[in-house]
Amino acid sequence: MARIELRGVAHAYVPSPASDKDWALRPLELVWQDGGAYALLGPSGCGKTTLLNIISGLLRPTRGQVLINGVDVTAAPPQARNIAQVFQFPVIYDTMTVAENLAFPLRNRGVSRAETQARVEEVASLLELTGDLKLRASGLSADMRQRISLGRGLVRKDVAAILLDEPLTVIDPHVKWLLRRKLKQVHESLKVTLVYVTHDQVEALTLADQVVVMNLGRVVQAGTPQELFERPADTFVGYFIGSPGMNLLPCMVEEGAAVVEGQKIALPPEVCASAKKGGGELRLGIRPEFLRRVAEGTPSAVRVEVSQVEDLGRYRIATARLGQQVVKVRLPEEERVVAGESCWLEFPAQRTTLYVDGRAVT
Amino acid sequence: MDKPTNNRAWLLVVPVLLVVAFSAVIPLMTVVNYSVQDILGPEQHVFVGTEWFRKMLRDPELHGALRRQLGYSLAVLVIEIPLGIGLALMLPMRGRAASLSLVVLALPLLIPWNVVGTIWQIFARGDIGLLGVAVNKLGLDYNYTADALDAWLTVLVMDVWHWTPLVALLCYAGLRAIPEPFYQAARIDGASAWATFRYIQLPRLRGVLTIAVLLRFMDSFMIYTEPFVLTGGGPGNATTFLSQYLTRLAVGQFDLGPAAAFSLVYFLVVLLFSYIFYTAMTQAGRSEAR
Numbered sequence: 001m002a003r004i005e006l007r008g009v010a011h012a013y014v015p016s017p018a019s020d021k022d023w024a025l026r027p028l029e030l031v032w033q034d035g036g037a038y039a040l041l042g043p044s045g046c047g048k049t050t051l052l053n054i055i056s057g058l059l060r061p062t063r064g065q066v067l068i069n070g071v072d073v074t075a076a077p078p079q080a081r082n083i084a085q086v087f088q089f090p091v092i093y094d095t096m097t098v099a100e101n102l103a104f105p106l107r108n109r110g111v112s113r114a115e116t117q118a119r120v121e122e123v124a125s126l127l128e129l130t131g132d133l134k135l136r137a138s139g140l141s142a143d144m145r146q147r148i149s150l151g152r153g154l155v156r157k158d159v160a161a162i163l164l165d166e167p168l169t170v171i172d173p174h175v176k177w178l179l180r181r182k183l184k185q186v187h188e189s190l191k192v193t194l195v196y197v198t199h200d201q202v203e204a205l206t207l208a209d210q211v212v213v214m215n216l217g218r219v220v221q222a223g224t225p226q227e228l229f230e231r232p233a234d235t236f237v238g239y240f241i242g243s244p245g246m247n248l249l250p251c252m253v254e255e256g257a258a259v260v261e262g263q264k265i266a267l268p269p270e271v272c273a274s275a276k277k278g279g280g281e282l283r284l285g286i287r288p289e290f291l292r293r294v295a296e297g298t299p300s301a302v303r304v305e306v307s308q309v310e311d312l313g314r315y316r317i318a319t320a321r322l323g324q325q326v327v328k329v330r331l332p333e334e335e336r337v338v339a340g341e342s343c344w345l346e347f348p349a350q351r352t353t354l355y356v357d358g359r360a361v362t
Numbered sequence: 363m364d365k366p367t368n369n370r371a372w373l374l375v376v377p378v379l380l381v382v383a384f385s386a387v388i389p390l391m392t393v394v395n396y397s398v399q400d401i402l403g404p405e406q407h408v409f410v411g412t413e414w415f416r417k418m419l420r421d422p423e424l425h426g427a428l429r430r431q432l433g434y435s436l437a438v439l440v441i442e443i444p445l446g447i448g449l450a451l452m453l454p455m456r457g458r459a460a461s462l463s464l465v466v467l468a469l470p471l472l473i474p475w476n477v478v479g480t481i482w483q484i485f486a487r488g489d490i491g492l493l494g495v496a497v498n499k500l501g502l503d504y505n506y507t508a509d510a511l512d513a514w515l516t517v518l519v520m521d522v523w524h525w526t527p528l529v530a531l532l533c534y535a536g537l538r539a540i541p542e543p544f545y546q547a548a549r550i551d552g553a554s555a556w557a558t559f560r561y562i563q564l565p566r567l568r569g570v571l572t573i574a575v576l577l578r579f580m581d582s583f584m585i586y587t588e589p590f591v592l593t594g595g596g597p598g599n600a601t602t603f604l605s606q607y608l609t610r611l612a613v614g615q616f617d618l619g620p621a622a623a624f625s626l627v628y629f630l631v632v633l634l635f636s637y638i639f640y641t642a643m644t645q646a647g648r649s650e651a652r
Contacts, residue, residue, distance in 0.1 A: 083550070085546070085550050089543060091543050091546075093565075095561060104551055104561075105550075108553050108554065108557060
């Protein structure tokens with residue numbers, strides 16, 4: 001079991017990084033507790049895989065230290081760390097049987113035959129591979145191959161953490177949820193630290209206790225799914241998480257209110273004051289789920305013109321114009337709204353966030 | 363759903379059939395025709411049935427050539443395939459060094475075959491050749507024009523020099539096609555260099571190796587130019603391989619009937635061995651897991 005600590009870890013693929021652009025991963029500090037389930041979420045090229053490879057030892061970071069259970073392993077090769085990694089494209093050894101595949105990591109480490117056999121059977125039953133142990137590993141379906149590569153990670157008794165690098169990308173949608181559930185079950189029964197890299201927010205939010213959102217080589221926010229949803233610390237988190245993402249409207253601040261396209265939206269005065277002090281580019285953020293439609297003429301409401309309505313079954317997404325800005329609103333099924341009409345929206349103050357240069361003002 | 367059947371579709375195959383007929387079938391049939399007749403002159407030939415075949419199959423000279431040929435081709439495969447794999451594994455995979463070593467490696471392949479023979483003919487000479495002189499200086503008695511074993515070894519070494527790069531290039535291409543995660547997974551699984559080779563690289567080279575083995579077998583089995591230039595088949599018959607014997611029969615002695623029978627046997631032998639190699643290598647892929 002393992003507690004993973006990253007101290008000032010940074011990585012550049014070019015030999016002598018000079019500008020900011022050269023860094024694939026900017027210096028970061030992270031602590032992952034033993035037995036936790038973590039997700040690394042971010043768009044392609046944001047440094048998630050780089051970070052994962054640094055933890056497993058496939059990459060040596062340009063700067064910083066990696067500590068596993070308090071021991072500095074920065075210089076240790078992957079073989080010397082008790083870490084398993086599952087890749088986006090399932091890696092299996094074609095010429096071996098399923099059982100031999102599962103036994104491979106143990107065989108390489110000189111584990112006795114009897115113990116290997118016992119471990120293989122244990123892992124096979126956990127991953128529902130028992131009936132297929134004698135099959136040749138080539139020509140199996142993608143989800144089976146991925147289960148085998150996961151099994152190769154789990155088979156080692158000393159394994160402290162499992163790193164998964166977008167493991168469900170090549171899996172058919174109808175077995176994806178099965179595998180996801182399997183993964184959650186494995187995590188719960190083995191209490192092993194799980195780090196899951198993905199660009200799919202649903203995967204991240206359902207699997208992990210804590211989600212680390214990354215962008216452009218930086219950790220933008222780390223928190224529980226609820227925190228990320230309700231209190232995005234960064235505009236990137238706001239629009240990357242949620243479907244559709246957060247509304248982000250350029251605004252100005254006055255005493256106790258933000259002004260969007262000439263319309264006032266009331267906010268706590270201390271937030272407005274500190275936003276004003278920041279002096280950068282200001283934006284008002286609110287999730288489509290938190291906007292409330294209110295009756296015409298409600299004092300604090302803002303008038304918008306509805307331009308499009310998408311019916312998504314249990315709810316509707318209305319796209320509306322607020323002056324020059326576009327606002328998306330999620331409305332319950334029973335709310336009747338038609339494109340072309342006006343409606344009044346209320347911005348609940350506790351759900352509305354002000355961002356200065358992309359960072360939330362508190 | 364029923365597929366419509368239409369015999370006019372055969373018309374689409376006709377062009378290919380015509381090309382194949384003129385390029386392969388008709389010439390081959392001419393040889394078959396010769397092989398069962400005694401050709402006495404342009405207008406005089408007699409049907410002799412299987413006489414030429416029986417004669418050829420009993421010919422001790424042909425047996426000798428076939429034995430030498432098989433030994434030679436097997437030696438070529440046993441040396442060139444592992445050596446080619448080894449070379450490919452040692453080549454750098456990226457950067458300028460990679461391009462440079464590929465060019466250097468490919469050089470022998472760009473040299474015309476008879477020039478290769480000439481180069482080695484001079485290179486291995488005991489009086490002026492770099493190799494010949496060097497070997498003799500080492501205290502070994504080496505003379506490829508007089509000693510049968512020396513001649514045979516010289517032809518073999520020449521072939522290794524000439525064709526190992528082809529095997530290496532094929533393997534190199536095969537190795538380049540292995541995705542990085544395979545190596546990463548092997549490192550995580552704690553695989554040794556040998557295990558990585560045995561379970562990742564070698565299985566993934568099977569396709570290119572099948573091609574390499576077939577090409578090297580067929581080419582070496584039909585080798586003609588280089589030994590012809592280097593040793594002329596001598597000393598004695600030490601380096602007389604099948605092609606050379608056939609040429610002597612057909613062009614030198616103008617025994618068209620026996621030569622035709624011989625050609626057919628030769629062709630069938632090449633076909634048979636290629637089939638065996640191909641089947642063995644594809645089967646090995648299927649039945650490797652016990």
